[in-house]
Amino acid sequence: MNITLQKSQIANSQSKITITGSKSESNRLLLLKALYPSINLENVSNSDDSCLMTDALKSTSNVVDIHHAGTAMRFLTAYFSIQEGREVTLTGSKRMKERPIQILVEALQELGAEIEYVENSGYPPIKIKGKKLTKNRVSLQANVSSQYISALLLIASKLENGIELTLEGEITSVPYIKMTLSLLDEIGVESSFIGNIITVKPNTQNSTPNTLTVESDWSSASYYFSIAALCEVGTEIILSSYKENSLQGDSVLVEIYKSFGVETTFENNTMTLVKSSIANCQSSIEFDLANAPDIAQTIAVTCFALGLACNLTGLHTLKIKETDRLVALKTEIEKLGGNVNITDKSLHLSASNTIKEYVPIATYNDHRMAMAFAPLALKTPIVIEEAEVVSKSYPTFWNDLESIGFKITK
Structure with missing residues (x-):
C-alpha cells in the first residue's frame, strides 16, 4: 500500500x-517472563516484533519463523539454547537470512550450546538443541550489536554458574546493555558491570510475583x-x-x-x-x-x-x-x-x-x-x-x- x-x-x-510500550524493553521482558512465569507485564508493545516474540515463546513447533524481527532472532537464539531436551530450527525472512548471527552463535557455543547452520554458515536459519549450560566465561568484541550482548545477559541467571562476559575493546551501545541489566535488577537478578566485565549471578529461584510496566x-x-x-x-x-x-x-x-x-x-x-x-x-x-x-x-x-x-x-x-x-x-x-x-x-x-x-x-x-x-x-x-x-x-x-x-x- x-x-x-x-x-x-x-x-x-x-x-x-x-x-505503546518500548519494543526494546518489551522483547527483553517477554523473554524474562518466559524464564520467570510469575512476572506480569503491562503496556507491552503492540509492534509486529513483540507479537512475533510472544508467539515464538509460546510455540511448541520445532520450526519457529520470526520473519523480519531481528531482536527476536538474537534473543531467541539464546533462549532456545537453554531449553533442555528441545530441538528448534529458528528461521526468518529472506532479509533475515542475510543478517549475521555468527558472533552470537560462537559465544553460545563457547558456553557449551549446540547450534548448527542449516543453509549458509554464519547466517540463519539455525538448528538449536537445547541443553544445560555449565560454562560461564565468554568474550565478545565490545563494538558488536548490543543485542548479542543482551541475548547472553538475559539467559545468564538461568545458567548453573551465571555468566562472566568480557567485552574486548571500546564498548558501544552502552545504554542498551544498561537497560538489560536494569530490567534484570527489577526482577531480583544480581549483576555487575565493572570496566569491561559484566557478571550475572545464577538465580535458581523463580522471582517473586512482580508487575512491571513497560515505558x-x-x-x-x-x-x-x-x-x-x-x-x-x-x-x-x-x-x-x-x-x-x-x-x-x-x-x-x-x-x-x-x-x-x-x-x-x-x-x-x-x-x-x-x-x-x-x-x-x-x-x-x-x-x-x-x-x-x-x-x-x-x-x-x-x-x-x-x-x-x-x-x-x-x-x-x-x-x-x-x-x-x-x-x-x-x-x-x-x-x-x-x-x-x-x-x-x-x-x-x-x-x-x-x-x-x-x-x-x-x-x-x-x-x-x-x-x-x-x-x-x-x-x-x-x-x-x-x-x-x-x-x-x-x-x-x-x-x-x-x-x-x-x-x-x-
Whole structure:
C-alpha cells in the first residue's frame, strides 16, 4: 500500500499522542517472563516484533519463523539454547537470512550450546538443541550489536554458574546493555558491570510475583521530535507514557533536538515537546549516534527538511538492519534533491533549500524509513511506498498522524 501525505500542518497548537510500550524493553521482558512465569507485564508493545516474540515463546513447533524481527532472532537464539531436551530450527525472512548471527552463535557455543547452520554458515536459519549450560566465561568484541550482548545477559541467571562476559575493546551501545541489566535488577537478578566485565549471578529461584510496566517507545517518539522541529514556534505535542530518567538510549533525543529548537518537559508520565525557537543557526550539526543508531534516519531527514548540513557518526550497525540504512538514506534523500555522502559508519548531508514534491520514498521493508520521512509532509507533498511496513514497531502510526492534522490519502 502506497500513501500520499499532502502538505500538512498540525491541526492545533497542542496535540496528544499515546504510544505503546518500548519494543526494546518489551522483547527483553517477554523473554524474562518466559524464564520467570510469575512476572506480569503491562503496556507491552503492540509492534509486529513483540507479537512475533510472544508467539515464538509460546510455540511448541520445532520450526519457529520470526520473519523480519531481528531482536527476536538474537534473543531467541539464546533462549532456545537453554531449553533442555528441545530441538528448534529458528528461521526468518529472506532479509533475515542475510543478517549475521555468527558472533552470537560462537559465544553460545563457547558456553557449551549446540547450534548448527542449516543453509549458509554464519547466517540463519539455525538448528538449536537445547541443553544445560555449565560454562560461564565468554568474550565478545565490545563494538558488536548490543543485542548479542543482551541475548547472553538475559539467559545468564538461568545458567548453573551465571555468566562472566568480557567485552574486548571500546564498548558501544552502552545504554542498551544498561537497560538489560536494569530490567534484570527489577526482577531480583544480581549483576555487575565493572570496566569491561559484566557478571550475572545464577538465580535458581523463580522471582517473586512482580508487575512491571513497560515505558513507551522512545524510537517511536523520535518522529514527533522531528515533527515539532518542522512546526511553527509555539506548537506543542504531548506524548505518553515517558520517564525523564529513561533506560532507553534514544532518550538522548531530548538533548539532540534542542539544536532544532525543541524543548522537552515531563509531568505525570507525560512528555511535552514545544517548538520554542528556530533551529540552531550553526552551518553544520554533528552527532555521534553510536549509542542511539535507530534515530539516525529521523535526524538526517530533520536536517534535510530544515536545510541544515549534518555529520552523523557511530553508525556501523546500520548496514545490518532491516536494510542497509546508510545506502537507503542516501538514495532517498538524493531523490528529493539532497546531497549525501556515506562511509561504512557515517553519513554526511550537505545543506540544501530544495525539496522536490511528490517523490515516492522506497521503504525497503524498513519501518523506520517510512516513519522518518513522514514529517517532510510539513514542508512538501510526499509519497510513502509500502506504508504498512510501520506495523513492525508502530502499527497505529498513520492514524496518529491523521489525528494531529496530517492529510493522508491511500
